Amino acid sequence: MAAYLRWMGLKERVPRRKIRDRLNPIEFYDNSEFSQRYRFTKESVIYLNGKVGPAIKHGSERNFAVPPLLQLLVALRFYATGCFQMVDGDLFGVHKSTVCRIVSRVSEAIASLKAQYIHFVPRRETTAGFYGRAGFPGVIGAIDCTHIPITNPGGENGELFRNRKGYCSINVQVVCDDQAQITHIVARWPGSTHDSRIFDNSQLCALLERGEIRGHLVGDNGYACRPYLMTPLLNPETQAEKNYNYSHIQTRGVIERVFGVWKRRFPCIQEGLRTKLDTTLTIIVAVAVLYNFGRRVGDELPEEDEHPLEDDLEDAQVQNAANANGNAVRRTLIENHFAA
Structure with a gap:
């Protein structure tokens, strides 16, 4: 297809990357609503993020990388609902494949705390x-x-x-x-x-x-x-x-x-x-x-x-x-x- 467009003297249209708004649940929900959705209080999640955040942080500071706290919330929401990863992704404005990688990465980081707990x-x-x-x-x-x-x-x-x-x-x-x-x-x-x-x-x-x-x-x-x-x-x-x-x-x-x-x-x-x-x-x-x-x-x-x-x-x-x-x-x- 690209070769055909070049032969016709046309430029291939590059699809624009979609940037989705990401919800910040800690600011959006009150304490009761947050606990019902994520099974922990905001204080507990922030404390847990201090333990697993360094392990799930991206090695490079790429544009639009999902921050560790939001990754943790994506995984907690998955644990709390067991919903399809596409649904979980829609809640946070990320693709389902990103949710899959996040759940795997965060789960490994949390499971690594097994000896402590x-x-x-x-x-x-x-x-x-x-x-x-x-x-x-x-x-x-x-x-x-x-x-x-x-x-x-x-x-x-x-x-x-x-x-x-x-x-x-x-x-x-x-x-x-x-x-x-x-x-x-x-x-x-x-x-x-x-x-x-x-x-x-x-x-x-x-x-x-x-x-x-x-x-x-x-x-x-x-x-x-x-x-x-x-x-x-x-x-x-x-x-x-x-x-x-x-x-x-x-x-x-x-x-x-x-x-x-x-x-x-x-x-x-x-x-x-x-x-x-x-x-x-x-x-x-x-x-x-x-x-x-x-x-x-x-x-x-x-x-x-x-x-x-x-x-x-x-x-x-x-x-x-x-x-x-x-x-x-x-x-x-x-x-x-x-x-x-």
Whole structure:
């Protein structure tokens, strides 16, 4: 086409670059409106920008480059809605491809803070806090897995991500403490993977197996009962066994509430992620970091979002093969602490 125009003696028309007005949400919205849209207060966002801003700043000062604070807001809006990137871009006056790059870049920067905000350190305060909930002794964390919906990544391994409910997902393992803070996360296994396999291959399991960490986790019957992982009895008969089950359920309930609040705060992991697989895994870790960040700075959800949602409970799972040592520890626990 260019050669034809030159032959005709005409000049090729170069399309003019469109410069779009960019909204500044911090100035445009009041505090309540801002929190509802971005899940954090303005002060928290500015503080977070101080942590991730240097990592997401452009290396060159190009004209019309998106500043770090606006990049952070673009990503937070995506986490808070899970909307298509074109819609997110329209809100900020940037192209959808720019939104894609921004979400990936910001997610990597936030996920890099994982060591600061997510770390498993058993403490006496944690054990005492769990004991205060329902009288279950020696608990250092509650463990469970939750499915984050994704689009089928395709390829020869695409169907590995289809879980037993029929949709594609990432099966994410999470451990929380008595204060409902995430202390451990594994976000890399396809949806068809069983909870127990994820735990068996985790670093946390290896540490517990070697005795480098004392105490035990509480989990559902998707896991085998082990000396360091207590599960409920399937058919409690005696009063002591019923007391044990009741205490176990009350103690483990905190992890279900963590999932509920986490997904309510960041609907992108409730409704599903349509990003590339590597970016998806990074986003999951990033919103886990943001969940703990919000709790540490005392930034609660907007009041109107505090209505309870449906629990993300899995269907009853078949109990794994019995572990003799685990069953012995559980039996001793029932006789010594729940028989009265």
